[in-house]
Amino acid sequence: SILIVDFGSQVTQLIARRVREAGVYCEIAPFNSAEEAFERLQPKGVIFSGGPASVTAENSPRAPQVLFDSGLPLLGICYGQQTLHQQLGGKVVSSDRREFGRAFIDIVSPSGLFDGLWNVGEKHQVWMSHGDRVDTLAPGFEVVACSEGAPYAIATNEEAKRYSLMFHPEVVHTPDGGKLLANFVRHVCGCAGDWTMAGFRDAKIADIREQVGKGRVICGLSGGVDSAVAAVLIHEAIGDQLTCVFVDHGLMRQGEAEQVVSLFRNSYNIPLVHVDASADFLGGLEGVTDPEKKRKFIGAEFINVFEAEAKKIGGADFLAQGTLYPDVIESVSFTGGPSVTIKSHHNVGGLPERMNMKLVEPLRELFKDEVRELGRELGLPDAFVGRHPFPGPGLAIRIPGEVTQEKCDILRKADAVYLEEIRNAGLYDAIWQAFAVLLPVRTVGVMGDYRTYDYVCGLRAVTSVDGMTADVYPFDAAFLSRVATRIVNEVQGINRVVYDYTSKPPGTIEWE
Numbered sequence: 001s002i003l004i005v006d007f008g009s010q011v012t013q014l015i016a017r018r019v020r021e022a023g024v025y026c027e028i029a030p031f032n033s034a035e036e037a038f039e040r041l042q043p044k045g046v047i048f049s050g051g052p053a054s055v056t057a058e059n060s061p062r063a064p065q066v067l068f069d070s071g072l073p074l075l076g077i078c079y080g081q082q083t084l085h086q087q088l089g090g091k092v093v094s095s096d097r098r099e100f101g102r103a104f105i106d107i108v109s110p111s112g113l114f115d116g117l118w119n120v121g122e123k124h125q126v127w128m129s130h131g132d133r134v135d136t137l138a139p140g141f142e143v144v145a146c147s148e149g150a151p152y153a154i155a156t157n158e159e160a161k162r163y164s165l166m167f168h169p170e171v172v173h174t175p176d177g178g179k180l181l182a183n184f185v186r187h188v189c190g191c192a193g194d195w196t197m198a199g200f201r202d203a204k205i206a207d208i209r210e211q212v213g214k215g216r217v218i219c220g221l222s223g224g225v226d227s228a229v230a231a232v233l234i235h236e237a238i239g240d241q242l243t244c245v246f247v248d249h250g251l252m253r254q255g256e257a258e259q260v261v262s263l264f265r266n267s268y269n270i271p272l273v274h275v276d277a278s279a280d281f282l283g284g285l286e287g288v289t290d291p292e293k294k295r296k297f298i299g300a301e302f303i304n305v306f307e308a309e310a311k312k313i314g315g316a317d318f319l320a321q322g323t324l325y326p327d328v329i330e331s332v333s334f335t336g337g338p339s340v341t342i343k344s345h346h347n348v349g350g351l352p353e354r355m356n357m358k359l360v361e362p363l364r365e366l367f368k369d370e371v372r373e374l375g376r377e378l379g380l381p382d383a384f385v386g387r388h389p390f391p392g393p394g395l396a397i398r399i400p401g402e403v404t405q406e407k408c409d410i411l412r413k414a415d416a417v418y419l420e421e422i423r424n425a426g427l428y429d430a431i432w433q434a435f436a437v438l439l440p441v442r443t444v445g446v447m448g449d450y451r452t453y454d455y456v457c458g459l460r461a462v463t464s465v466d467g468m469t470a471d472v473y474p475f476d477a478a479f480l481s482r483v484a485t486r487i488v489n490e491v492q493g494i495n496r497v498v499y500d501y502t503s504k505p506p507g508t509i510e511w512e
């Protein structure tokens with residue numbers, strides 16, 4: 001495996017993605033706990049990420065000495081390059097010339113780093129983003145690639161297998177960057193490149209068996225991909241020692257509860273408790289209009305119901321959760337202060353500590369698309385695995401203002417029409433998330449010879465990589481008018497449809 005030491009770059013996770021795409025397992029550890037991770041992982045090579053700090057500043061982060069002492073191949077990127085040289089006896093200076101964006105480097109000398117990929121005399125596009133620069137190379141290092149603004153674009157100590165880059169190979173704007181990283185982890189470090197989902201699945205099954213023993217496991221299903229994949233994997237490992245609980249809060253999309261229940265009971269034969277708690281949830285939401293109050297109530301009620309059901313089946317020793325790697329990585333923050341709460345996210349993943357059970361989290365090392373791949377590996381239907389994300393509080397946060405049974409029913413119908421049209425147009429997989437919103441506004445319309453006075457329906461569709469930022473999906477006008485016509489004709493209670501043209505930021509994806 002490979003250890004990635006994180007110095008707080010925004011794109012550290014991309015390094016991990018590229019390494020795994022090369023078929024090599026890797027983990028990210030913040031610089032201040034990298035030593036512990038190193039002892040545990042026993043990696044074959046180490047990558048230092050970029051980061052926002054300045055090596056020249058007092059108390060700026062450093063890599064643990066043990067990594068240098070190990071004699072393993074090292075690759076320093078950007079800040080990682082600078083601290084590598086500084087720690088090995090070179091010198092870094094602040095530069096008044098900052099360099100950001102596309103640059104071209106000249107290869108001036110061969111290197112094991114790009115053996116078979118780049119040749120001397122060639123020019124290659126890379127992505128630079130740095131302020132400081134190495135002024136004096138550490139002893140033993142030589143320049144193998146340079147550009148006008150970056151005399152030490154790549155400097156290496158071939159004998160010691162230590163490589164340093166001033167640019168970012170992990171971003172797509174360095175077209176050969178993925179190949180460069182693959183070459184490092186496979187040819188320089190000698191990793192086999194045989195890390196596959198099938199292998200991961202087998203290893204996890206063994207881990208789960210060992211962790212759980214004869215114990216009983218309970219798993220909350222949300223209807224989402226992550227908890228479903230976790231449940232199916234655990235079931236493969238321990239069979240009927242697993243019980244799943246699906247809390248239907250009445251805020252699901254059309255047909256969703258039936259799909260989840262049937263998938264688990266019929267296709268997988270996994271014991272499933274289906275709790276219809278919609279009356280409790282809708283009752284509790286009566287008169288609540290504030291988005292944060294809605295979210296808090298739903299989160300708390302969910303836990304109440306789940307706990308009560310867990311008690312009914314005699315409790316369990318373990319709680320299974322579909323926690324993913326991005327939730328686990330302890331991000332290195334240099335800004336200090338707490339970040340502002342935009343929304344209180346509610347997840348099935350956030351079940352209470354007071355339940356006092358040990359956790360089983362088999363997806364902790366995976367990224368979202370890797371979870372989808374694992375789901376396919378486990379035989380989950382493509383249509384299920386490829387589903388758009390759906391938030392824990394469900395339709396409640398797509399009905400601004402008070403949530404009622406009637407509004408939920410109206411919204412479910414409109415949403416189903418919209419998604420059907422998206423599927424028919426073959427656009428579902430090109431979109432990160434698409435859904436309808438029911439506005440607490442009535443407007444006047446005319447249908448036939450009658451005046452109507454009904455709700456407005458908002459349509460949302462975005463593209464995104466991780467949900468953190470998003471762009472509006474650019475439907476053509478014919479598509480939107482087809483959807484609008486169908487919704488107004490088929491869904492009683494809606495007489496006007498609008499398209500949300502706001503990116504994130506400044507909007508969020510959901511409306512509350």
Ligand code: XMP
Nearest residue numbers: 345346347389390391392393467508509510
């Ligand atoms: P926003 O609306 O904040 O959402 O741009 C970003 C992504 O997160 C989803 N989302 C949630 N997911 N529990 C969840 O599991 C929640 O409470 C929650 N709120 C928002 C949202 O659907 C989008 O994909």
